[in-house]
Amino acid sequence: MPDRIGLFGGTFDPVHNGHISIAQSFLSSSYIDELWILLTPFPPHKDQEKPTSYSDRLHLLSLAFNDMDGVIISTIENELKKPSYTYRTIQTLKQKHPGKAFYFCMGEDSLSAFSSWKNYKLILNEVELLVAERPGADHSMVDKAILDRAHFVTHQPLDISSSQVRKFVLKEKPISDLVPQSVSTYILNQNMYKSLK
Template sequence: MSARIGLFGGTFDPVHNGHISIARSFLQSDLIDELWILLTPHPPHKSGEFQTAYELRFKMLKKVFSGEKKVFIKTIENELPKPSYSVQTIRYLKEHHSDNTYFYCMGEDSLVQFHTWKYYEEILEECKLLVAQRPGESHEEVAENILKRAHFIDHTPLDVSSSEIRENVANGVSIIDQVPKEVIKVIEKEQLYS
């Protein structure tokens, strides 16, 4: 049975309230039936940076989204050849789940950088973009060929980032307002980021 699938990729190191909020906005748009979260093992653009073990990032995602019926955590990118480029993943999915229609999901801040992605034109050929708008963000500089493939949805972003959370943990600053309790438990148990 065919479905409209949103693909939301990232390192999620760690997953935080901003990710949860944007995931819900993608689903509330009614443009997709399900959201597949693609956990990236080693993003090519972040090579050289330290990364929390894939299994622990996966564990945090599973705990956070376990109650969301239409959200699925996928490990496809960990199984495909490295480095893992988004276009490879999309082509793999289209080959193995060809009935579905795919939308690549991102925030408007990522859309502005999209032309710098490797194989971005191939991504546009394979699927449409689902873009969560940010108040005050302008996409005037975004090329016409990208905008033509983009669907914009309403979203009020939370001012939180994974790098800020890692920094806060390292400095002993509370992250209780930035991540769900389940994530804090994993961070404390595994002594991550300190």
């Protein structure tokens, strides 16, 4: 049984090659044995009439990571009381899996904003951070207490975003360079992202 678990959360709307690349970087590090991907329920927005369903995003994640060893897709954040907060998720996982060491995985951009997260100091008490570092990143504005709990993983980020994928689909531009083929096929067959969010 793997004892060192990375937790990588997101809305993944949709999952894209950048997510896959960062997952590979986390798994290639010496810190974790497994990466658990936590699919976050989509928060309700007044300006969003048709949010992408949880089940569709979950299916896309399953397609994207189907062939990657060491990855587990978790729906725990959909099972917990809403809204889902990272601290509560981590607490629940630690209670369910005593003896495992959890690392919370994030990109460099999330690290810069981490001090604005709800209960971020409590999160640091529970887990260490695994950060996919952008080349040339400046950590001078990041709180020392956060940096003391952070481990940096070498990563070459891909310049892809979920919003870019959605816009490409809306404009009927090819997305084959942005997402895996299986994800592209499902999105197009299900007519996803045909209205702008």
